[in-house]
Every structure is written in C-alpha cells, then in structure tokens.
C-alpha cells in the first residue's frame with residue numbers, strides 16, 4: 642500500500658467531519674433506540690468546529706493536526722463520546738508524531754493506538770456493542786491488505802474499500818450483541834435486536850472516506 646501525505650490526512654479528516662455533520666440526525670436516531678439519542682448531536686458539536694477551524698490548526702505534522710482535532714473533540718463533544726474520541730485522536734497523533742508522510746504501517750500503528758486508548762478510557766472490550774466492534778475488524782482488514790499481493794499498486798483504493806465494507810458488515814453484526822457500555826447498557830436485554838450507533842457511524846464514515854480516497858487516487 643502507498644504512503645499518505647498531509648494532504649491525504651486533510652482529505653480523511655474533512656470527509657469525516659462533513660459525514661458526521663451530514664448524518665447527525667441519523668446517528669442520533671440510532672442512539673435513541675436503546676441509548677439516549679444524543680450521540681449524533683454530541684459528535685456534530687465537535688466536528689463542526691473541526692470543520693470551521695481546520696485552516697487555523699497547526700499543520701506542521703500529522704501529530705500536530707491530530708492533537709488539535711483531539712483537543713477540539715475533548716472540549717466540544719459531550720457525554721462519553723468526548724473523552725473516547727478525544728483519546729483516540731490524541732493517541733493516534735502521538736503515534737504519528739512529527740511525520741509528514743505516513744506509511745501504511747504507520748496508519749495501522751495509529752489505528753491500534755487509538756483502539757488501545759478507547760479501551761483504556763471507556764473500559765470496553767470487543768463484543769460489548771460499541772464502535773470498537775467496527776473499528777477493530779476494519780483495522781485487521783487494512784493490516785492484512787498490506788502484505789496481500791492482491792491489494793498492491795492502486796494507492797490503497799481497494800484495501801480501504803474492503804476495510805469500509807468490513808466495518809459496515811461488522812456494525813450490522815452488533816445487532817445480536819448485548820450492550821455492556823454507555824447508556825445503551827441500562828436497557829439490558831432490550832439492547833439486543835438493534836445495531837450499535839457508534840459502530841454504524843464508523844461504517845458510514847469509512848464508506849465516505851473510501852469514496853473520497855477512490856476519487857482522489859483511483860485510476
């Protein structure tokens with residue numbers, strides 16, 4: 642898989658931000674089925690500031706950009722999502738450090754660091770019906786593509802598309818899970834039968850990133 646530049650990081654973050662803002666009602670509606678319905682709006686409160694203030698951030702390195710995103714999300718996103726998303730971006734930013742080019746292995750290391758941070762902050766493990774149940778299989782898929790001859794030579798277009806599909810499928814599988822974390826856990830057995838809002842959001846976001854990546858790097 643190819644390297645990613647700071648320009649690519651801009652594309653990924655701006656795509657995330659606009660997808661979250663555009664889907665705030667949808668994500669909140671998903672959270673309202675077994676949670677308290679704030680998820681989409683909490684996230685939008687942070688990401689709309691990332692969108693509006695992005696040009697003013699320190700763009701000297703991947704770490705600098707991601708740490709500023711982390712600070713913004715921690716400050717603006719309410720509920721459990723603020724610390725969880727803030728920690729994820731802070732850990733990814735610390736792992737990226739002063740790099741201005743990211744190799745595929747760097748991206749995997751950043752995603753793994755984000756996952757470890759989310760687990761440390763929120764105490765969740767896999768299978769507890771959270772966004773981790775989409776992020777982890779998508780990261781596994783992306784990592785497997787690095788060594789797979791079938792996924793070389795297209796600047797990561799097919800690898801990212803597959804990871805996004807894996808996330809969507811994994812998010813649908815949260816339907817059968819019992820919620821163990823967040824407000825949804827209060828509903829106990831009633832949480833079974835509906836998808837997790839956070840995992841579904843990850844699937845939607847990765848599909849949007851995949852489409853943007855294909856538009857920029859596809860032949």
Ligand SMILES: Nc1ncnc2c1ncn2[C@@H]1O[C@H](COP(=O)(O)OP(=O)(O)OP(=O)(O)O)[C@@H](O)[C@H]1O
Pocket residue numbers: 672676677678679680681683719720721722723725759762763764765770771772773822823824825837838839840
């Ligand atoms: N402890 C946790 N670790 C990881 N992800 C979590 C955790 N708790 C909730 N989530 C994810 O966050 C989503 C809900 O986010 P939201 O901000 O609505 O939190 P919440 O559970 O409603 O709690 P609160 O209302 O206190 O913010 C869930 O769909 C799930 O994917």
Ligand SMILES: [Mg+2]
Pocket residue numbers: 672676677678679680720824
């Ligand atoms: Mg909620």
